[in-house]
Amino acid sequence: MAISTQGDVAPGHIWRGQRVAIKSPRTGQEESFLREVEIIKNLADRHIIQYYHYTVEEPLELIMEDAEGGDLNSAISRLQWEDKERIAGEIAHGLSYIHSLGIIHCDIKSYNVLLTKKLEAKLCDFGSAMTITDKKDKKPCDGSPGWTAPELLEDKTAYSPESDIYALGIVMWEMASSAAEPCNRRQVLEEKLEDVPHEYRNIMQACWDLDPKCRPKARAVLFLKYGCSLREIQEQLARLATGDADVQDKNLHILSQFVAGGKCDASMDTHANDLNELGRMRLEHQDFLKDRSNAIELRLEPADLRCDVAKAVKALEYYRSGLYEQAQDYARQVSHHPVGSYVLGEMYSQGHGVTKNEGEARRWHLSAARGGHAVSQHLMGVSCFKAGNHIEALKWYREAAEQENSDGQYKLGVMFYYGHGVPPDPIEAVHWMQKAANQGHISAATGMGRICLGQEKYPEAMRWCRKAAGDRISQYNIGLMYRTGWGVRPNYTTAIKWFQRAADQGYGQAQYAMGTMYRYGWGVKEDLDKTMEWYKKAVENGDPDAANELAMIVLETNRRTRLYESNQNLG
CATH class of the missing domain: 3.30.200.20 (Phosphorylase Kinase; domain 1)
Structure with missing residues (x-):
């Protein structure tokens, strides 16, 4: 216990x-x-x-x-330096994620970092966590003595992402000193630590700076996870971009992951599933790579093309540049590699440089999927689902989802929600949709909004819908909440704004809603002509309610016309 x-x-x-x-x-x-x-x-x-x-x-x-490796405090004595550096980076990874959501942990310490069997770090115990809203309301927080940032000793409402970073620095000190736990700041500062890697020491000391503004962001610490600094990674990619023949295969593999979304080979000394993370870091550091498109435009000189990974990257590069003949040449050279198979699958699927052939596309996508290529696993799920093989689709979606592929996570959530290939399981559905939505998957965020609406969890529904505010279904649902006052103060003007946005994208329910607003004069002047106009658009887009209402309006109009004509004849 x-x-x-x-x-x-x-x-x-x-x-x-x-x-x-x-x-x-x-x-x-x-x-x-x-x-x-x-x-x-x-x-x-x-x-x-x-x-x-x-x-x-x-x-x-x-x-x-259940993290079977126990807490970090109990494991420190048996950790190697490479483990300590990586764990520090993994803690920073978790902090970077929650900080991006406006959450501050407020109790980071070695006891609140759990380890898996493979010594992968996971943050736990969020009972003391605070949000940006809590900070505005000046709610105090109680951390743990020894890990508490100096500013919190004077003001318990002064918590911030930087106070979490201070605590991370103390955890790094714990790992460096192998101490049971820190007694006070003086102990931390005065203990002479030997044999501590230079990069690790610099970051650790920066984390516990007295001035919160001088502490690094979590993302700056995150690079320890890769066993090298940001500068070293920049230098590696600079060599890659200039075609230096000394570039290592594993650096090429990191690039292939970023460009293709593939899975690390077991022989490669890199961490699997780091695609999205590397991509986000490169986007944030202008000196690293200016934007995503530059990853595709990097040119590898012939001297670098000694390994399969480099050839696979080259195949994908040519394919995305529209140079299909060259893409096919390189892809066939490495057709046994997941990225090479994926490129061939895409070429046959789209008819790019070859005659379109769904059978060949499926064969190559299947090969890539079996090789662990997450995008191909999702595509195989789609193919199986269309063929009515829901059990096989479920298998491929799960494999893609477990590699953090957001499309796979969303589709897996949908399968659990509707019971395709598996008994309906709303809890599992929400679990996978939420993981996809947290990666920015718009359809998943929309799905979460609809589920929360159905459960009458209106604040959560609004939050998810706003995250997917570019999606027409979410736009309609936001309008619906403002019209009905679900979780917000009723506001017809705002409701119309959101209905209009969804209606302009051809969403039938939103067009029906617009017609209803004009029919009853909710937030606009009552206008039967506009009501009919919106209802007709909704009918064209298959909305059954609009069809019924339109028929009722026509019948009522005809009845009144006949009654008027009858009265005129009697007169």
């Missing part, structure tokens, strides 16, 4: 066929426990302990991922 700030955690339970940990609140900590649930259930990141489910009736229980 492990003990956290707000409750007791019992690992080793089996829930729905998987090993989980179950957390229960201690007496008097129920409010903090429920707060943790509200925060963690909306998080989906590989370095955050995974939420599965919680019970709303007594006894209160939070069901979550």
Whole structure:
């Protein structure tokens, strides 16, 4: 039984066929426990302990991922330096993610970092976490002595992402000194640490700077995860861009992941599933790569083309540049490589440089998918679903989803929601849709909005719909909430604005809603002609309610016309 700030955690339970940990609140900590649930259930990141489910009736229980490696504090003595550097980067990865969502952990310490069997770090215990809204309301937070930033000792409302970074610096010190835990700041500053890697020491000391503004962002620490600094990675990619023959195969493989979304070979000394992360970092650092398109435009000289990965990157580069003959030449040379197979699959699927052939497209996509290519796994799921093979589709979507492919995660959520190939499971549906939505998948965010609307969780529905505000269904749902006053103050003018945006994209329900607004004069002047005009558009886009209402209006109009004519004849 492990003990956290707000409750007791019992690992080793089996829930729905998987090993989980179950957390229960201690007496008097129920409010903090429920707060943790509200925060963690909306998080989906590989370095955050995974939420599965919680019970709303007594006894209160939070069901979550079971990290079998225990907490970091207990493991420090057996860690190698390469583990310590990577773990520091993984903690920073989790912090970067929650900070991007406006969440501050407020209790980062070695006890609140769990490890998997493979020593992968995952942040846990969000009972003390605060949000930007909490900060505006000046809610105080209570961290743990020894890890608490100096500014919080004077003002408990002074928490910020920088105070989390300070605590990260102390955790880095714990790993560097192998101390049980820090007693005070003086102990941390005065202890002489030997044999600490230069880059690690510099970042660690910057993290505990007295001035919060001088502390690095989580993303600057994140590079430790790769065993090299940002400058070193920049230099590696600079050599890659200039065609230096000494560039290492693993650097080419990182580039192939970024461009293609493929999966690392087991022989490559890189971390799988880092595609999105590398992409975001490159976009944020202008000296790294100016934008995503530059990754495609990097040119590899012939001297670099000694490995399969480099040839696969070249094939994809040519394909995306529209040079299909060259793309096919390189792709066939490495057709056994997942990226090479993917390129050939795309060429046959789209008819680019070859005669369009769905059978050949499927053969090559299947080869890429079996090789672990996440995009191809999603495409195979789509193909199987269209063929009516829902069980096989479910398998491919799951494989893509487990590689953090957002399309695969969304489609897997849809399968669970509607019960395609599996019994309907709303909890699993929400789990996968939420993971996709947190990666910026618009359809998944829209799906989450619709689910929350159906559950009458209106604030959550509004939040998800606004994240997908470019999608016409989300636009309609936002308009609906403003028209009905679900979770917001009713506002017909705002409702019309959102209905209009969705209606202009040809969404039948929104066009029907626009007609109804004009029919009853809600936020606009009553206008039967405009009502009829919008209803007709909605009917053209297959809205059955509009068809019924339009028929009723026509019948009523005809009835009144006949009545008027009858009265005229009598007169």
